[in-house]
Amino acid sequence: QSALTQPRSVSGSPGQSVTISCTGTSSDVGAYNYISWYQQHPDKGPKLIIYDVSKWPSGVPDRFSGSKSGNTASLTISGLQAEDEADYYCCSYAGRYTHYVFGTGTRVSVL
C-alpha cells in the first residue's frame, strides 16, 4: 500500500491561508470518511488536529479545517500563525487488509 500523496511543502505569510492536499485512491481516501490530520513540530510526537474529515478535537482552533472530494482530502489553515510552522500528515483508514495509510507529509513554512 503506497503512502497518500501530499505536497512536500507549502508556505504563506502570517494571516494568509494555506491548503494541503492529500491524494489517495478509491480504496482509502475515496472509500471512507475516516480522514485525520496530524501536526508535528520538530522532534515532537504527532498531534491530532482534524478527525472524520472535518471535525476538531477539543482545544484545536477552528483556523484548521478539513474537507474531502473524491480521492483527495484537504487541510486548510486560515489566519496562518508562526506556531503553525510544522509538518502535517494526513491519515486514512484503508479497510480490513491495509488498515491505515499515512500521507507523505507537508512542511508548512510561515514566511
Added chain:
Amino acid sequence: QVQLVQSGAEVKQPGASVKLSCKASGFPLTNYFMHWVRQAPGQGLEWMTLLLPGGQNTLYAHNFQGRVTMSRDTSTSTVYLELTSLRSEDTAVYYCAREAAVVAKYFDYWGQGALVTVSS
C-alpha cells in the same frame, strides 16, 4: 490525564530483536485499541500494528508480517512492541498511540517516541 510514556532509545545490531514498552495512564487500557506507528529519519509516518481492546487479537501492516508482535500487560497498563530480524531500514522513532474510541479510526494521544538505531 491521559499519558503514554514510552521506554528509552535503543541501539541494536542487524539481526537482533527489540522490545519497546508504552505505559498508559489516565484511562483503562482494556477499553481502547492501541497502535504502533514509526517514523524513519526525515521520513513520514508508517502504521505498523494494532491491539484490540480484548488484548488477544492483533492486526499488522503487511510490511511487518512475521516480524512484529504487539502485546499487553494489563497489570501494569503497558503495551509492548517487539520487532525481530532488525535491519538498517528499521532505524526509526517508534510511537505508541491510542485510538480515540472503538471504531474511531484516528489517534488522539501519542507517546513521546523511542528511537531505535540499527547499526553494526
